[in-house]
Every structure is written in C-alpha cells, then in structure tokens.
Amino acid sequence: MRRRAPGGTRRFTRKRVRRAQTLVGLGLAVAVLVATPGLVGAVPPPPPNPSDGQLQQAGDDVAARIGQVGSLINEVASADQRLRALDDAVAIKREAVNKALVDLQSARDAAVSAADAVAGTLQALRDAGAQIEAAQVRFDEFAASTYRQGTGVSSMASFIGSQGPDDILDRAQVMRVLASNKNAVLDSLQRARTAEANKNSAAREAKQQADEAASAAEARKAEAEGAIAEARAALADQQSKKAAVEAEKAAAESQLASARDNVSGLQSQRQAFVNWDTQRAAEQAAAEAAAAAAREAAAEAAARVAADQAARDRARALAEGQRSHTQVEDQDDTESGAADSDDTDSGTADSDDTSLESEEAETAPTTKPKPKPTKPRPSITGSAAVESVIDRAMSQLGIPYAWGGGNENGPTLGIRDGGVADSYGDFNKVGFDCSGLMIYAFAGIGISLPHYTGYQYTAGEQVPSSQMKRGDMVFYGPNASQHVGLYLGNGEMIEAPQSGSVVKVSPLRWDGMTPYVVRLVS
Numbered sequence: 001m002r003r004r005a006p007g008g009t010r011r012f013t014r015k016r017v018r019r020a021q022t023l024v025g026l027g028l029a030v031a032v033l034v035a036t037p038g039l040v041g042a043v044p045p046p047p048p049n050p051s052d053g054q055l056q057q058a059g060d061d062v063a064a065r066i067g068q069v070g071s072l073i074n075e076v077a078s079a080d081q082r083l084r085a086l087d088d089a090v091a092i093k094r095e096a097v098n099k100a101l102v103d104l105q106s107a108r109d110a111a112v113s114a115a116d117a118v119a120g121t122l123q124a125l126r127d128a129g130a131q132i133e134a135a136q137v138r139f140d141e142f143a144a145s146t147y148r149q150g151t152g153v154s155s156m157a158s159f160i161g162s163q164g165p166d167d168i169l170d171r172a173q174v175m176r177v178l179a180s181n182k183n184a185v186l187d188s189l190q191r192a193r194t195a196e197a198n199k200n201s202a203a204r205e206a207k208q209q210a211d212e213a214a215s216a217a218e219a220r221k222a223e224a225e226g227a228i229a230e231a232r233a234a235l236a237d238q239q240s241k242k243a244a245v246e247a248e249k250a251a252a253e254s255q256l257a258s259a260r261d262n263v264s265g266l267q268s269q270r271q272a273f274v275n276w277d278t279q280r281a282a283e284q285a286a287a288e289a290a291a292a293a294a295r296e297a298a299a300e301a302a303a304r305v306a307a308d309q310a311a312r313d314r315a316r317a318l319a320e321g322q323r324s325h326t327q328v329e330d331q332d333d334t335e336s337g338a339a340d341s342d343d344t345d346s347g348t349a350d351s352d353d354t355s356l357e358s359e360e361a362e363t364a365p366t367t368k369p370k371p372k373p374t375k376p377r378p379s380i381t382g383s384a385a386v387e388s389v390i391d392r393a394m395s396q397l398g399i400p401y402a403w404g405g406g407n408e409n410g411p412t413l414g415i416r417d418g419g420v421a422d423s424y425g426d427f428n429k430v431g432f433d434c435s436g437l438m439i440y441a442f443a444g445i446g447i448s449l450p451h452y453t454g455y456q457y458t459a460g461e462q463v464p465s466s467q468m469k470r471g472d473m474v475f476y477g478p479n480a481s482q483h484v485g486l487y488l489g490n491g492e493m494i495e496a497p498q499s500g501s502v503v504k505v506s507p508l509r510w511d512g513m514t515p516y517v518v519r520l521v522s
Contacts, residue, residue: 044276046273046276046280047269047272047273048269048273049270049273050266050269050270054266055263055266055267055270058259058262058263058266061259061262061263062256062259062263065252065255065256066256068252068255069249069252069253069256072245072249072252075249076245076246076249079238079241079242079245080242082238083238083239083242086231086234086235087235089231089234090228090235093224093227093228093231094228096227096228097221097225097227097228099224100217100220100221100223101221103217103220104214104218104220104221105217106213106217107210107213107214107216107217108214110206110209110210110213110214111210111211112210113210114203114206114207114208114210114211115207115210117199117203117207118200118203118204118206120203121196121200121202121203122200124196124199125193125196125197125200127196128189128192128193128196129193131189131192132186132189132190132193135185135186136186139182139185139186294397297394297397298394298395298397298398301390301391301392301393301395301397302395304391305395305444308388308391308444311388311445314379314443314444314445314446315408315409315440315443316408316409317446318443318446318447318448319408319409319443322408322448324407325450325451325452377446377447378442378445378446378447378521379445380445380446380521381521381522382522385471385521386470386471386521388445389442389444389445389486389520389521390441390470390471390486390488390494391444392440392443393437393440393441393494393503394494394505396410396440396503397494397502397503397504397505398502398503398504399411399431399432399496399502399503400429400430400501400502401426401431401432401496401497401500401502402414402421402426402427402429402430402431402432403415403417403421403426403433403499404421404436404451405426405429405430405432405436406432406433406435406437406439406440406451406496407436407440407451408440408448409440409443410440411430411431411432411436411440412430412431412436413429413430414427414428414429414430414431414433415427420499423499424499424500426499431496431502432496432503433496434453434485434495434496435449435450435451435453435484436451436496437486437494437496437503438456438473438484439451441486442520445521447520447521453475453477453480453481453482453483453484454479454480454481456473456475456484456518457473457475457480457484457514457516457518458518459518459520460473460520461518461519461520461522462516462518462519463516463517463518463519464515464516464517465510465513465514465515465516465517467517468487468517469487469489469519469522470488470489471486471487471519471520471521472487472517472518473485473486473518473520474486474493474508474513474517475513475514475516475518476509476513476514477512477514479514480514482512483495485506487508487517488505491507491508492507492508493506493508494506
C-alpha cells in the first residue's frame, strides 16, 4: 500500500482515472444483461424437445400396434364364432344323449313288458294243457265207466247221480251231448292250447326284439356320451385358445395405449418446447429492448452526472479529510483505505475532475475528520435533488458488487469478510456494496451517509413504506441491518444486491421490508 504524500493529500493520476473509466465501461456492458429487472433467469431451462424422427417412430409404432390390435380383435371374433358353433354342437349332442336315454328307457320298458307277456303266455299255455289233460282224464273216466256199466238208462242215471225222473232225462240228454261233443271239446281245448303256444312264441319274439332295442339304445347312449365328451373337450380347448387370444389382445391394447401415450407425451413435449422457445424469443427481444433502454438510461445519467460539476464538487468536499470506514489504524500518515490504492482512487463520476490534477503530488495541510451531523441536510432540494441522486446511482449500472466498496467519489476496492465475500473475491474487485452505493448517490447533493445500513435508516425522515416516493431509501432486515436500495418509482429500485452480482435495477421486494423508508430530500 502506498502512503499518503506529505501534507496528507491524495495523489490522483490519469492512469488510475483511465483504469476506472475502463471498469465502468465494462460494467455498463455487463449491465446489458443483468442491470435491468427480469432479464436474467426469466425463462426456465428448455424442456425436452423430441426430434421429428422420434415423433415419426412413435407414430409408426402406434400404427403398427393398431394393426396388431385389429388383427387380434378379428381373431377374438373368429374364436367367438367357433365357440358359438361348438356350443351349438354340444347342445345338439346333449339332446342326442337325452334322446338315447329316452329310447333306452323305452326299450327297457318294452323288454320288461315283453318278458311279462312271455311269462303270461307260458302260464296260459300251461293252464290250457292242464285243462286238456283234466278233460281228457274226465272223458277217459266217463268212457271206462260207461263201458263197465253199459249204456242203459239206469246205469247212466246212477252214473250221473240223478234225483228223479225228470233229472234222469236231463242228465241223459247231457250225457248224449257230452258224448257227442267230447271230440269237439277236446278239439277246442287243443286249439286253445295251440293259440296260447302261438302267443308265447310271439311274446318271446317281442321280448327278443325289445332286448335288442335296449341293447341298441344302450350303445347309442354310450356313443352320445362319448360324443358329448369330445364336444366338451373341443369346447374347453377353444375356450382356452380364446382366452390366450384375449390375453394377447389385452397386452396389445396395453401396448397400443402406451404407444399412444408416448406419442401424446412427445407431442406435448414438442408443444412445451415450442411454447418455451416462443417465450424465450419474446423475452429475449424484451431483454434486448430493456437492455438498450438501460444502456441509454445509464448513458444519459452518466452524461448528466459528468456535466454536474457542482455535484462532483459537493461529493469531493464531503470526502475530503474523512477517514475510510475500513481504516483501523489511528495514524495521520496511514492511507485512508481501499479508496487510495492504485486501482481504486477514482470513480466514474469523478474521472473528468481528477484528470485535471497533475501527476505530481499537491500538498495541503492535513485536516482532521469533520464531525458528521446527526441529520444530514442536502445542499439542494426538490425534484432536481431527487433526480441528481437517481442519476448518480443509475450512472453506476453494471459496476460489480464489492463488499465494503464505494464512497462519495465512486466505486472502491472491496474488503475481506472472512466468508462469502472472500469466496467471490470481493477484496479484489472495485465496486459498491449496497450502503456504499447510497453514499455515492447522495453525496452529489451534499449529504454524507455512514457506511452502514442501520445508521442510514436513522439518517433522515422515516416515512411509512406504503407512502414511499421516488428517491426514498428502502431497507430490509431487522432494524434495517440487511440491505438498502433506492426507490425509482413504478415498483422498481436500484441496488447493489450481493456478491457475484452488479449494480442493477430490480423489482421492488416487499417481503422483509422495514416498516419505514427514509426520505433525505423532498
């Protein structure tokens, strides 16, 4: 570090001025992208964008799946038709079994009836034979008796056991009838036996036929049962095949649905990408327009600040003889702070003024720091003062954030904090922190502010945040200990937000804002 020249004045060189000007120029270039609200990070990362080939392949897959499903639908329909035919065949065979069973039962009933008839005719035949034998016995006995006793009336009457003359005559008549009809009766009985024999023969034949019919019905029943078993097996096989086809159809339909979902998803992704690209293009155009407007506003503000010699004089006057807030040694010959280093002696707004100074050191009596008033009073007031403050702040758009940086004359070298700021290298950057930007902005109207947001919060009139106006300081955090920005109106503020960022215009944030804003000029 270079010590102050004898007499305690600061040496300014054209070299340092040119370096500061270069930094400001680079800062304004950066401001094109980051110094205006909503330009960085406005568009989210691009969504997936499926290629035309992927969309075509997905469509072809759907078409193939549709064909496969259609073919399987036809197979299922054909299987249904075959099943209906098999069901009909099974139904016919079931009825064939029923018919065979009915025929079997009828044949069995006929066989039983025929067997009963055979048995009846046999019994009748036996009865007729018995009757013939009995009649023959009686006639044989009658003939023998007649032969032994003769044919007289007395003997006949005795034979037949008459009770009187009339009875004898009647019995004699009967005897004559019996004698004359003996052969006829025997013939009749013989014919009856022959008839019964014929009936028995017919009954036996009927029974044989009934037995044969029962046997045939039994065979038909067995055949019908075999046919229905085959039909049921064919039906079960066809049902199994249909179930397999239906399962294949269900799988194909699932694959078709998946393919359609894939197409829909890819089309949705393509549409999302198109929407994103449209948004990106629109916001890029808006960003370029806003960046151009920001460049123009910053250039105009810088031009006005450069032309405002009185503001620069007031800022220089405030800075004269003040000890830097980073100075910890209490020595008159100790350099006043990071603002006096080779790289940070001059800010943008003071480049024209400092360039007029010679490279040789000018000496002046060392002055002690002047006491700061509790409530700083501006040298000028009204709307002109407000616009001067805003112009000085806007002229620094794009200047890097440097923790501990910034004073009345412009950006200065940052300092170490032992943490976040050091990780961003703030101690090697020339720039502003939030309170340092406020110091520079208000110095042009003759207001000196401490380099701490909490003290700046009590430096002027506190007005409810709901009543803020253009040019008010806006604070954040408990007791304004976190951050400060300058309200521009229309819901915007200019700020030096944090390490890694730059001085930029941002949307006003209500979250975390203190109940009051501070108004230093009205």
